[in-house]
Amino acid sequence: MARQKRIALINDITGFGRCSVTVQLPLISAMRVQACPLPTAILSVHTGFPQHYLDDYTARMRPYMENWAANGLSFDAVLTGFLGSEEQIAVVLDAIALLRGDETRIIVDPVMGDNGSLYTSYTPALCAQMRRLLPYADVVTPNLTEACRLLDIPYPADGMVSVAALREMAAGIAEMGPHEVIITGLNAGHCVRTYLYAGGRGYSFDNEKVGRDRSGAGDAFAAIVAAALVRGMPLEEGVRRAADFIGHCLRYAEELDLPWNHGLPFEEYMGELTAL
Template sequence: MTARQKRIALINDVTGFGRCSVTVQLPLISAMRVQACPLPTAILSVHTGFPNHYLDDYTARMRPYMENWAENNLDFDAILTGFLGSEEQIEVVLDAVHRFKGKDTLIIVDPVMGDNGRLYSSYTPALCAKMRQLMPYADVVTPNLTEACQLLDLPYPPDGVVTDAALSHMAHQLAAMGPRAVVITGLHAGDCVRTYLYEDGESRCYDHVKIGRDRSGSGDVFAAIVAASLVRGIPLADGVKCAADFIGHCLAYAEELDLPWNYGLPFEEFMGELTKL
């Protein structure tokens, strides 16, 4: 008998241009031989980093969509959350967790709230507080430093530079909120970008030479590769390293092409790397 293919529910927006959200997560997860099943939070023509964008808010459709999944007796090996635009959408995610989390279902929360010490325009203090309600259900959480500070109600450090001791303390505090593993991404470390992993009481860092500027969708790419690795049975540490390596290759090629930052990562050239995992 053939084993059932692994599948992940993606609760995130669908953006037509700009390589972010479900638009990058679905092909990357598929390349890793895992089925990707979107539950859209919104449909956008381009992401909000462009001067103008069209947005169709999907909040009112999310519950009927999810209820139909339940009527069809669907189940998932993981639920991966991304950008959530309102408190109501976070309530829908909590409902999805209660409906679809089985004994072995992993919950990976990418708390997309801001970057470089600033929140995205849609994020209010009330919405940030609501995001914390997902933490007790998360197995893995993947904030950047801005988001980690928001989740912990801490000030963003000057110039985004944080000591190892402070990182360790933050990771312990985040883990105490529920997740067994915390991955803090995009940290400044001299000429490198650092990824900090805290898992089951142990910490490790991965440093990669900084290449160019920040690009849209990098966090979505990272979370997708980590989630697919986990449901494939690949250790989290290996999945984190693979995601960071993959993003590094994409960043180098983006610089070679001189792509605008809001065009995202040209991941298509490197998907073959993921098929080998």
């Protein structure tokens, strides 16, 4: 039976702050791919706000995904994001085993921290457990902080890293299992650098740096790349389109003078993705 491509999103649902499934679902849908959330938690606002309400969904994740399987649902990709506990790592491994078909792509966004620091809900033990997902991943999309955590190496003091060092880091992550590694949001002076490692070769490309870091940019990036992959686009093309789209959103966020934790005003640019 012919059907649209579809992606299972293992991530939290956050009501305000433009991150996680709240960003990924509309962006993937705009690219004419069905987005199917499997919640890890439900939050009122993300953890970058002074106060947040969090409903942990761990106990309900297995019955939820087992019902998907019982209904014979299959997915072209599984995209993982925010995980709230070590127990959820084990649940995600079970979900991959249950939902993965012969052609299913597994994209792991190892959400753990940024700018050298862990997010408030992440512990060193949970970060160590995140490595358990890598042998099952086709693509992994860490930022520099997360790449350092995965490799258990220090974060560079100035947040700067050479292309040669990036290649070594990406190759080290690839040795843990992923076929392709994308290190995102790298500081390159007046530019933001993205480093793509695939087939033993590394590529880097730069986009103009616009304003400050904003919540949800990593979620948006991973979503666009995942949708591009299941649509059959070459990985490099999907990565470049994701970086360009986020750059447009960042520029508009600066025009609006949005607080950083309000995320990317992506709604203004959805037409760019619909046209892909």
